[in-house]
Amino acid sequence: MPDSLVLDQLRKTYRTRGREPFEAVRGIDLDVSAGELVALLGPSGCGKTTTLRMIAGLETVTSGDIRIGGRSVPDLPPGKRNLGVGFESYALYPPLTVRENLAYGLKARKVRDADAQVDTLAARLEMTELLPMRPSGLSSGQKQRVALARALIRQPPVLLLDEPLSHLDASARQRVRRELRTLQREFGYTTIVVTHDQLEALSLADRMAVMDAGVIQQFGTPDEIYDDPANRFVADFVGEPPMNLVDGVVEQRSAGTVVHLGQAGFLATSARHATDGAKVTVGLRPQDCVTAADGSGLTCTVRVFENLLEYGLGTLDVAGIAAPLLAQTGSDTVWATGETVRIAAPPERVYLFDQGSGDRVR
Numbered sequence: 001m002p003d004s005l006v007l008d009q010l011r012k013t014y015r016t017r018g019r020e021p022f023e024a025v026r027g028i029d030l031d032v033s034a035g036e037l038v039a040l041l042g043p044s045g046c047g048k049t050t051t052l053r054m055i056a057g058l059e060t061v062t063s064g065d066i067r068i069g070g071r072s073v074p075d076l077p078p079g080k081r082n083l084g085v086g087f088e089s090y091a092l093y094p095p096l097t098v099r100e101n102l103a104y105g106l107k108a109r110k111v112r113d114a115d116a117q118v119d120t121l122a123a124r125l126e127m128t129e130l131l132p133m134r135p136s137g138l139s140s141g142q143k144q145r146v147a148l149a150r151a152l153i154r155q156p157p158v159l160l161l162d163e164p165l166s167h168l169d170a171s172a173r174q175r176v177r178r179e180l181r182t183l184q185r186e187f188g189y190t191t192i193v194v195t196h197d198q199l200e201a202l203s204l205a206d207r208m209a210v211m212d213a214g215v216i217q218q219f220g221t222p223d224e225i226y227d228d229p230a231n232r233f234v235a236d237f238v239g240e241p242p243m244n245l246v247d248g249v250v251e252q253r254s255a256g257t258v259v260h261l262g263q264a265g266f267l268a269t270s271a272r273h274a275t276d277g278a279k280v281t282v283g284l285r286p287q288d289c290v291t292a293a294d295g296s297g298l299t300c301t302v303r304v305f306e307n308l309l310e311y312g313l314g315t316l317d318v319a320g321i322a323a324p325l326l327a328q329t330g331s332d333t334v335w336a337t338g339e340t341v342r343i344a345a346p347p348e349r350v351y352l353f354d355q356g357s358g359d360r361v362r
């Protein structure tokens with residue numbers, strides 16, 4: 001049976017002799033339901049691995065609590081926490097073959113069809129040919145698959161995975177990712193996956209926690225995070241190509257709020273709480289840009305147009321704004337260099353952020 005996992009004001013301060021204490025995790029709250037897959041997503045150094053290692057019991061907790069199935073675990077050794085841990089660095093037993101490594105725990109528990117279970121899982125993770133090999137002969141991508149299999153075969157109530165697919169080549173990564181998702185759904189393990197790869201997080205996760213500087217910036221479903229980013233960091237980090245972020249000035253009109261961008265014109269926005277005349281950061285996803293009717297939207301000049309067959313990407317100069325704007329077009333639109341185009345977006349997709357705090361202005 002899967003267990004719930006709760007992080008309650010979890011903190012980690014690293015104290016290294018001769019150095020200032022470093023707060024890697026700064027008070028994290030996270031409530032993961034039984035059977036849910038949550039991705040911890042963030043840039044290098046944001047504290048994802050430290051968080052996972054504290055849950056696993058490989059790192060001490062400075063303060064706060066971790067509860068697995070309602071039981072507080074920070075004082076328990078790793079082996080008593082009832083977790084499956086798929087860390088690449090987690091040692092396999094070198095004298096045993098991969099098959100023996102995978103079957104070890106099952107045989108210790110006297111599971112009758114241990115070998116058949118190993119065969120089935122190995123086939124699903126495309127690693128049957130690795131079963132007779134010894135750990136020292138494996139490449140990093142192969143070791144990663146074995147670590148994943150070893151965590152999965154125990155059918156743990158809570159599964160922790162740290163960058164589980166990072167060493168696989170692009171096509172194997174997609175297939176193993178889908179298989180991991182299928183296995184997780186089938187067996188219902190509560191799962192935390194640490195990744196810096198947003199595609200991995202978007203495709204695997206029921207919900208994702210976007211982290212930066214030791215803090216969870218937003219926790220929600222992939223759609224909530226993409227459609228309704230809580231702040232400038234999340235808006236910038238999630239989405240490919242990234243959201244355009246440019247300076248703008250708010251004007252409150254009787255018909256609604258608009259935001260002016262340089263000398264290029266203005267866009268209507270559904271944000272209602274912006275102060276008239278305030279300088280804000282305007283967020284506009286390249287995918288949300290549409291061609292506007294004459295006399296409305298932003299007047300832009302095409303600097304470069306890339307025809308990527310299924311869609312096009314225009315790099316547009318905007319009068320009065322230093323950085324260019326990226327706009328994605330449908331496959332039937334082709335822009336010429338130097339052409340003038342008018343760009344708009346649905347008002348609910350024109351995001352405003354406070355220039356000081358970076359918080360969303362709604």
Ligand SMILES: Nc1ncnc2c1ncn2[C@@H]1O[C@H](COP(=O)(O)OP(=O)(O)OP(=O)(O)O)[C@@H](O)[C@H]1O
Binds near residue numbers: 014022042044048049
């Ligand atoms: N043992 C340690 N002693 C001191 N500082 C550490 C230690 N381990 C990690 N850190 C620091 O804590 C911060 C968070 O590290 P962590 O490994 O949790 O980040 P991460 O988000 O997983 O990044 P990455 O994806 O690069 O592994 C980093 O600035 C790192 O340098």
